[in-house]
Amino acid sequence: MIDPKLLRGSAEEVAGNLARRGFDFDAGRYLEIEERRKALQVETEQLQGKRNASARQIGQAKARGEDIEPLLEAVRTTGERLDAAEAELTEVRSALRDIELGLPNLLADDVPDGAGEDDNVELRRIGEPRDFGFEPRDHVELGTALGLLDFDAAAGMSGSRFAVMRGDLARLQRALVQFMLDVHTREHGYEEAYVPYLVHAEALIGTGQLPKFEDDQFKTTDETPFYLIPTAEVPLTNLARDVIFDAGELPVLYTAHTPCFRSEAGSYGQDTRGMIRQHQFEKVELVHLVTADASAAALETLTSHAETILERLGLPYRVVSLCGGDIGFGANKTYDLEVWLPGQARYREISSCSNYGDFQARRLKARVRNPDTGKPEPIHTLNGSGVAAGRALIAVMENYQRADGRIAIPEVLKPWMGGAEFIGPSD
């Protein structure tokens, strides 16, 4: 949520910033409703004050044993006027809230201009795509040939966009998760958390997935439905809900491994082959809760933590700064890490690291006490994948494949693979 004070005071500037995303914010209409709200609120509060004063008088008169009937008569109309004003105020407030919840975050100044994916700016490339000396296969071919990856079985029970993994391939994904969690908790200072995978709508509103992206979520049919988390960002960031931190408590760094569930509405035909885009996938998530002045630097740190994983795995990748048109709803700035996939001969997103500024914090009422003023102020939140395990698995399969179809095991994963050198039939 954008600071309402900023919206009121600088609606046109806000509209200008949001236009960089291709988002059309009708500042004039917003200000009109806001004016109405202000007038109604003043009126309502004056009437409440009048009513309170009268009630007090009546109480005192009654205590003195006086006749209160004339006083009651005097208040009679106040109540009706108050009810009417309150009803309209509620309506106007709700309209304002709908607008405010629908507004994406302001973009940081250094976000590149552009309309879509093609306008993203590559910042750096790390590692060289390997020269295989043979035509590299994609993960579907590799996994299926090994008998460890089975889309048909998954389709039989759950339909498309699910996969079954077996044996050493399933184990390799677990190894990736263990490796990532250990690096982040032991070397990067994160606290590991185990969190709910089913959350209420409020939690998703807090992080910005709702109300705008209802269609992307899976949810239950309960009267108050549960939503399956699309990312651990949701439960981890919600840990800060309604919290007022002392300045000394920040930064707080959380990590968690969870499955993620996405309905992938509107992505029909995209990435239908393989495990790139699934309804259910595993991810290790990183979340930072920081003070406002620290968030820009924290984005660099968080991104470097995700990069560490790719570097240790020996996977070639590049870092891209998303342009205004491609950046997510709640983020003010985003770096994507894209890993090289030999099977597709292109870089594909494996981590997205974003600074949300105070956007989520306002929705969550996540605050920090300013040590100078003593007043609570919104914290800043950041999150990034560190990294997506399903896609990391694909990347390892494709980058570590051998001519014989077996898959070498990256050095750092061997402790979790029983010391084996490769996945596949032994000779």
Add this chain to the structure above:
RNA sequence: GGAGAGAUGGCUGAGUGGUCGAAAGCGCUCCCCUGCUAAGGGAGUAUACGUUAAUAGCGUAUCGAGGGUUCGAAUCCCUCUCUCUCCGCCA
């Protein structure tokens, strides 16, 4: 799933219709006193919104959430959520 009890400020805990945003204690902050320490005295100590140059005042709201009764609700009524105890079930 069944039965019962509860939810009040940073914490403990009073408060069953009227000056209660809320006693008291603890904690915390500042000041005074005291030649260290301990003890003592005083003041302050929620959040949001509005008004405002103001983190000064003033107003409004908030005692789990939402609705209702009333001139007036922490207090009465309804619905919901959560916590605790017991029973059942269960990994």
